Amino acid sequence: MAISAGSALNSVASSQKQTLSTNYLDLAATANEGWAQQYVPDLMEKEAEVFGNRTISGFLSQIGAEEPMTADQVVWSEQSRLHISLKGTIDLNGGAGTQGRFVVVTDIDGNVSGDGFTIANHGVRVNDTVLLSSGNTVVKALVTAVSGADIDVKSYETAVLEGLSETASATTLLVYGSEFKKGDTYGGSDARTANEPTFKSFSNKPIILKDYYEVSGSDASRIGWVEITSEEGQSGYMWYLKAESDTRSRFTDYLEMSMLESQVAAAASVADTALAGAGTATGTQGLFDAIEERGNVTSGISGVNAATDLAEFDAILAEFDKQGAIEENMMFVNRATSLAMDDMLASMNSYGAGGTSYGVFSNDEDMALNLGFSGFRRGSYDFYKSDFRYLNDKATRGGINATAGSAAIRGVIIPAGTSSVYDQNLGKNLTRPFLHVRYRASQTDDRKMKTWVTGSVGAATSSLDAMQLHFLSERCLITQGANNFMIMK
Numbered sequence: 001m002a003i004s005a006g007s008a009l010n011s012v013a014s015s016q017k018q019t020l021s022t023n024y025l026d027l028a029a030t031a032n033e034g035w036a037q038q039y040v041p042d043l044m045e046k047e048a049e050v051f052g053n054r055t056i057s058g059f060l061s062q063i064g065a066e067e068p069m070t071a072d073q074v075v076w077s078e079q080s081r082l083h084i085s086l087k088g089t090i091d092l093n094g095g096a097g098t099q100g101r102f103v104v105v106t107d108i109d110g111n112v113s114g115d116g117f118t119i120a121n122h123g124v125r126v127n128d129t130v131l132l133s134s135g136n137t138v139v140k141a142l143v144t145a146v147s148g149a150d151i152d153v154k155s156y157e158t159a160v161l162e163g164l165s166e167t168a169s170a171t172t173l174l175v176y177g178s179e180f181k182k183g184d185t186y187g188g189s190d191a192r193t194a195n196e197p198t199f200k201s202f203s204n205k206p207i208i209l210k211d212y213y214e215v216s217g218s219d220a221s222r223i224g225w226v227e228i229t230s231e232e233g234q235s236g237y238m239w240y241l242k243a244e245s246d247t248r249s250r251f252t253d254y255l256e257m258s259m260l261e262s263q264v265a266a267a268a269s270v271a272d273t274a275l276a277g278a279g280t281a282t283g284t285q286g287l288f289d290a291i292e293e294r295g296n297v298t299s300g301i302s303g304v305n306a307a308t309d310l311a312e313f314d315a316i317l318a319e320f321d322k323q324g325a326i327e328e329n330m331m332f333v334n335r336a337t338s339l340a341m342d343d344m345l346a347s348m349n350s351y352g353a354g355g356t357s358y359g360v361f362s363n364d365e366d367m368a369l370n371l372g373f374s375g376f377r378r379g380s381y382d383f384y385k386s387d388f389r390y391l392n393d394k395a396t397r398g399g400i401n402a403t404a405g406s407a408a409i410r411g412v413i414i415p416a417g418t419s420s421v422y423d424q425n426l427g428k429n430l431t432r433p434f435l436h437v438r439y440r441a442s443q444t445d446d447r448k449m450k451t452w453v454t455g456s457v458g459a460a461t462s463s464l465d466a467m468q469l470h471f472l473s474e475r476c477l478i479t480q481g482a483n484n485f486m487i488m489k
Contacts, residue, residue: 001444002083010136012132013090016410016459019342020428021170021407023037023188023393024363028434036207039264044293049272050219050425055249055252056195057252057255057256058256059256059260059388059390060256060259060435060437061282061333063330063414063416063435064220065136065174065435065436065437066436066437066438066439066440066448067436067437067438067439068439068440068441068442068446068448069206069438069440070440070441070442071437072203072205073203073204073478074203074204074206074438074478075201075202075203076201076202076478076480077200077201078197078200078237078480078481080197080198080199080200080204081108081109081202083174083175084123084124084174084175084195085107085108085124085171085172085174085175085298086102086104086105086106086107086108086122086124087104087105087106087107087108087110087147087170087171087172087173088102088103088104088105088106088171088173089102089103089105089163089171090102090103090132090161090165090166090171091103091166092132092164092166098154099144099152099154100141100153100155100161100164101150101151101153101170102130102132102149102150102151102153102173103149103151104124104149104150104151104173105119106119106286107122107364112217113357117198117433119149120148120149121334122149122151122172123175123195124143124146124151124173125143125146125193125195126139126143126146126177127142127143127178127179127180127184128143128147128174128175128178129141129142129143129175129177129178129179130142130173130175130176131173131176132151132153132161132164132171132173133171133172133174134164134165134170134171134172134174135164136303137163137164137165137222139155139156139157139161139162139164139350140155140156141154141155141156141161141191142154142156142179143319151173161163161420164177165391170305182409188287190305193271195315202294204284204285204438204476204477204478205264205476206284206439206440206474206475207258207262207282207283207284207431207474207476208469208472208474209251209254209255209258209380209471209472209473209474209475209477210470210472211247211250211251211254211470211471212247212468212471213244213469213472214241214246214467214468214469214471215240215243215244215457215466215467215470216465216466217306217455217456217457217465217466217467218465220240220466221370222238222239223237223290224239225235225237226239228241228242231298235371239338242465244469247469248469248471249472252294252449254411254448255473256282257390257396257478258286259286259287259475260287260288260390260477261286261288262283262284262285262286262289262477263283263284263285263286263289264282264283264285264289265282267282269483270351271330281475284476284477285414285476286384286414287371287435287477287479288316288409288484288487290440290477290479290485291482291485291486291487292478292487293411293482294482294487295479295482295483295484295487296316296319296323296477296485296486296487297389297486297487297489298312298315298316298319298481298486298487298488298489299489309344310344310378313378313383316413316486317369317378317379317381319486320381320486321486324415324483324484326384326416326484327380327381327382327466328384328413328415329337329381329382329383329388329413329414329415329416330384330413330415330416331383331384331385331386331388331411331412331413331414332386332388332391332399332410332411332412332414333385333386333387333388333391333410333412333488334387334388334391334392334398334409334410334411335387335392336410337411337488338385338387340406341373341385342373345373345376346373358385360463373385374386380403383413384416388411388412391409391410391411397409401461406489407489408489409488409489410488410489411486411487411488412485412486412487412488413486413487413488414434414435415434415481415484416484424454432439433478434479434480434481434484435477435478435479436477436478437475437476437477437478438475438476438477439474439475440474440475447472447473447474447475448475449471449473450471450472450473451469451470451471452470452471452472453468453469454467454468454470454471455468
């Protein structure tokens with residue numbers, strides 16, 4: 001069944017100041033209609049609210065916090081992994097004598113360098129006991145020599161690392177302990193150096209958002225026949241009230257949408273050059289970009305929306321086990337994914353083949369069926385599901401998703417609770433939600449959401465025969481522990 005949306009909806013905001021024919025009914029279209037004929041039309045003064053609540057803001061307020069800042073940049077550090085695990089290649093005869101050699105390529109997360117880790121500074125030391133794994137084989141070995149990225153090992157089972165493949169480009173090494181002879185010390189040619197924790201530092205910068213609305217003094221005093229009701233509850237017959245309210249609501253949505261969608265401009269990119277000149281970093285990192293860069297991405301099983309079975313969630317659980325293993329997670333998903341999850345959960349009930357035991361499993365013929373679920377538990381993880389209006393609305397991401405194919409975003413999984421991080425600006429550890437917005441503020445100026453009026457309408461501030469309403473904010477989103485987040489595509 002195909003559904004066609006209406007094509008004559010007045011769904012596009014006008015950028016022009018004057019009243020337009022698209023804003024009003026044409027009551028003088030022909031000689032036999034409108035005010036030119038002798039019969040009074042039945043006026044329906046109330047503007048029909050055909051789109052319901054049109055704003056999409058509120059997502060960040062549910063799961064995050066807001067804090068002031070006084071700098072041009074926010075810098076924070078996050079814990080590194082505790083245990084030493086590396087990826088590399090194996091040369092069965094590469095070491096001295098008959099021992100094998102492991103050559104470090106990356107850390108366990110695939111990083112070649114950064115945040116304190118380098119290939120030559122991998123942390124494996126002489127006399128460490130390690131697990132080596134490639135293919136279906138796991139061998140336990142002792143580290144006998146370390147020289148930069150080269151780690152010489154001897155198997156506990158045979159003289160060579162039997163069963164490991166030299167062609168394997170992704171052999172894993174895990175340090176699980178150490179072993180020394182009686183009387184051994186850390187000195188000599190095999191001196192054992194102390195390992196320092198790796199320092200993982202991240203940063204983000206605020207962006208400045210602006211908008212304004214202007215109405216002439218004449219139009220501000222003009223009465224219309226259409227009774228409007230703004231998103232903020234104002235009502236009346238003055239059209240500029242609606243236009244001003246729409247501008248304010250749109251700007252409020254922009255504040256949230258920019259925190260979701262923004263990304264840092266590449267050096268000397270077109271946007272970077274146009275806004276601030278070549279070499280000057282512009283933009284800020286929003287939620288989606290932070291998750292794709294530092295978090296996890298699932299495209300379902302075989303690249304399709306696999307929320308209709310538990311296979312995708314089992315894969316998600318396995319990935320979360322590798323990360324912070326935070327048990328409570330919130331899912332904000334589009335409508336199609338939400339319904340697919342409901343159907344999947346209902347199919348888990350053997351008594352629900354006929355579809356009569358969704359949700360509340362004591363449904364009967366005299367009550368309204370609950371055909372949805374707000375959450376579920378799988379393994380040791382709790383998932384709480386909520387519809388994400390931003391991903392459904394045709395005028396926002398919903399319209400983009402309709403034609404984006406594999407690039408469409410069907411939801412995000414966000415850990416509940418707080419994280420403890422070291423804030424370099426404040427110089428101490430703080431406990432915060434994983435997501436929070438930082439806005440510029442001081443005793444002189446609070447730029448969280450500034451609004452001011454200029455012109456000669458009302459309280460006159462200039463000779464301009466108009467009222468201008470200005471909106472401004474300077475903010476950025478801090479995504480801490482992005483390795484615990486997941487974006488669903």
